[in-house]
Amino acid sequence: xxxxxxxxxxxxxxxxxxxxxxxxxxxxxxxxxxxxxxxxxxxxxxxxxxxxxxxxxxxxxxxxxxxxxxxxxxxxxxxxxxxxxxxxxxxxxxxxxxxxxxxxxxxxxxxxxxxxxxxxxxxxxxxxxxxxxxxxxxxxxxxxxxxxxxxxxxxxxxxxxxxxxxxxxxxxxxxxxxxxxxxxxxxxxxxxxxxxxxxxxxxxxxxxxxxxxxxxxxxxxxxxxxxxxxxxxxxxxxxxxxxxxxxxxxxxxxxxxxxxxxxxxxxxxxxxxxxxxxxxxxxxxxxxxxxxxxx
Numbered sequence: 001x002x003x004x005x006x007x008x009x010x011x012x013x014x015x016x017x018x019x020x021x022x023x024x025x026x027x028x029x030x031x032x033x034x035x036x037x038x039x040x041x042x043x044x045x046x047x048x049x050x051x052x053x054x055x056x057x058x059x060x061x062x063x064x065x066x067x068x069x070x071x072x073x074x075x076x077x078x079x080x081x082x083x084x085x086x087x088x089x090x091x092x093x094x095x096x097x098x099x100x101x102x103x104x105x106x107x108x109x110x111x112x113x114x115x116x117x118x119x120x121x122x123x124x125x126x127x128x129x130x131x132x133x134x135x136x137x138x139x140x141x142x143x144x145x146x147x148x149x150x151x152x153x154x155x156x157x158x159x160x161x162x163x164x165x166x167x168x169x170x171x172x173x174x175x176x177x178x179x180x181x182x183x184x185x186x187x188x189x190x191x192x193x194x195x196x197x198x199x200x201x202x203x204x205x206x207x208x209x210x211x212x213x214x215x216x217x218x219x220x221x222x223x224x225x226x227x228x229x230x231x232x233x234x235x236x237x238x239x240x241x242x243x244x245x246x247x248x249x250x251x252x253x254x255x256x257x258x259x260x261x262x263x264x265x266x267x268x269x270x271x272x273x274x275x276x277x278x279x280x281x282x283x284x285x286x287x288x289x290x291x292x293x294x295x
């Protein structure tokens with residue numbers, strides 16, 4: 001796997017899923033030739049979705065499978081429950097993303113057993129691991145990852161969101177799997193190091209620019225890539241001034257790309273005047289530069 005993969009937020013109309021808005025987002029991504037779509041990631045507020053709502057998302061994924069590559073997040077902190085999830089959604093996607101378990105705080109030995117067990121249980125499924133210690137409180141160390149991938153040929157990639165450039169470089173050098181940046185802010189340096197792309201939040205807003213930066217990096221046109229990156233850096237920073245996907249949903253709504261900015265508790269649409277001001281400034285800049293950003 002490689003390229004720009006967009007994690008689609010779950011759009012809510014009041015307290016139900018707004019499938020039409022989600023389809024509009026996905027169709028725009030496909031129009032700009034984004035390489036893949038990710039459902040039920042952190043950006044999708046998957047931890048607040050009911051079982052029935054997850055089934056709705058799986059059915060949406062099935063509509064697009066074959067049109068664009070699909071990845072579904074099946075992370076959690078109960079190995080048995082994750083297996084149940086995989087059984088329900090494995091036919092709806094090309095890859096399943098497994099997050100480092102949160103809250104349990106497993107040891108490295110536990111992580112090795114967890115991922116190896118799941119991969120061996122579903123030998124025909126392609127898995128992408130997701131290392132995000134900022135949310136899970138546990139870092140999947142490179143030694144552990146090497147042991148896992150050496151024993152599981154169907155683990156084909158990792159979304160690396162440790163924020164540790166040294167670890168990312170080590171992962172690239174010591175494994176043959178696709179290492180994808182899990183941070184939009186580190187996308188460009190990670191590509192220089194040898195990452196295969198990014199699993200992105202910001203590409204919901206600027207898919208054309210993100211795809212163009214990626215293509216420049218593939219051709220080693222790093223000066224051009226840096227210039228394009230600098231033109232959207234304010235968007236990247238704004239998307240993470242408070243918990244994702246709050247700023248993303250506020251920006252999409254203010255740009256009239258979606259009809260709602262609703263998030264689910266315990267997340268809230270921020271009323272902090274400083275943050276609202278920053279988000280509105282970002283939106284105004286996007287509107288003023290709409291033609292160059294291809295929005």
